[in-house]
Amino acid sequence: MSLELTVREAGEEDWPRIWPIVHDVITEQQTFAYDPEMTSAEAERSWLVPAPGRTVVAVRGDEVLGTANMYANRPGPGNHVASGSLMVARTARGAGVGRALVSDLIAWARRAGFAAIQFNAVAETNGTAIRLYESLGFVTLGVAPGAFRHPVAGRVGLRIMWLEL
Numbered sequence: 001m002s003l004e005l006t007v008r009e010a011g012e013e014d015w016p017r018i019w020p021i022v023h024d025v026i027t028e029q030q031t032f033a034y035d036p037e038m039t040s041a042e043a044e045r046s047w048l049v050p051a052p053g054r055t056v057v058a059v060r061g062d063e064v065l066g067t068a069n070m071y072a073n074r075p076g077p078g079n080h081v082a083s084g085s086l087m088v089a090r091t092a093r094g095a096g097v098g099r100a101l102v103s104d105l106i107a108w109a110r111r112a113g114f115a116a117i118q119f120n121a122v123a124e125t126n127g128t129a130i131r132l133y134e135s136l137g138f139v140t141l142g143v144a145p146g147a148f149r150h151p152v153a154g155r156v157g158l159r160i161m162w163l164e165l
């Protein structure tokens with residue numbers, strides 16, 4: 001019998017199983033404008049966000065297949081808009097893990113009373129992410145032209161994507 005996919009809150013004890021996923025994504029440099037030289041400790045400090053933000057893992061049994069974090073996009077007068085990031089293990093992509101993580105992020109943002117969710121930097125080349133977000137109701141507000149240096153495609157745009165809650 002195959003185990004069910006669950007999304008649950010992550011703690012420090014999960015980091016050793018989250019780090020390989022984050023490390024893969026940041027060293028590929030295809031989707032996130034993060035420093036690819038980041039150490040495990042630096043990445044842990046930025047990925048495991050403190051409350052009232054939240055970091056989750058998508059698990060099947062003991063296996064961590066993906067991770068997301070979520071938080072207020074801006075402090076003070078901007079803190080009614082949420083934001084977040086997600087990463088799925090390369091071997092687990094295309095099987096609904098990303099959809100489960102974004103659905104969890106949307107449910108959290110609604111529960112927490114946010115007015116909207118804003119993704120600040122979705123690379124134009126990231127068709128999977130764009131299709132996934134659009135299928136859940138996100139729209140593109142605009143594109144920062146050439147703002148991301150893709151290792152293969154060169155300078156590509158970064159979309160700002162938005163979901164009104």
Ligand SMILES: CC(C)(COP(=O)(O)OP(=O)(O)OC[C@H]1O[C@@H](n2cnc3c(N)ncnc32)[C@H](O)[C@@H]1OP(=O)(O)O)[C@@H](O)C(=O)NCCC(=O)NCCS
Nearest residue numbers: 031086087088093094095096097098099122128129131132
């Ligand atoms: C983007 C990402 C999070 C998507 O996660 P995923 O688990 O692969 O996504 P899902 O399996 O839930 O698929 C979501 C949708 O994407 C599309 N999709 C997924 N894999 C695809 C593939 N190989 N080819 C074409 N479309 C695909 C499907 O339309 C799918 O919709 P469906 O549920 O109606 O079938 C994942 O690819 C990833 O971690 N990429 C690297 C990091 C990243 O880009 N993060 C987001 C930055 S904005």
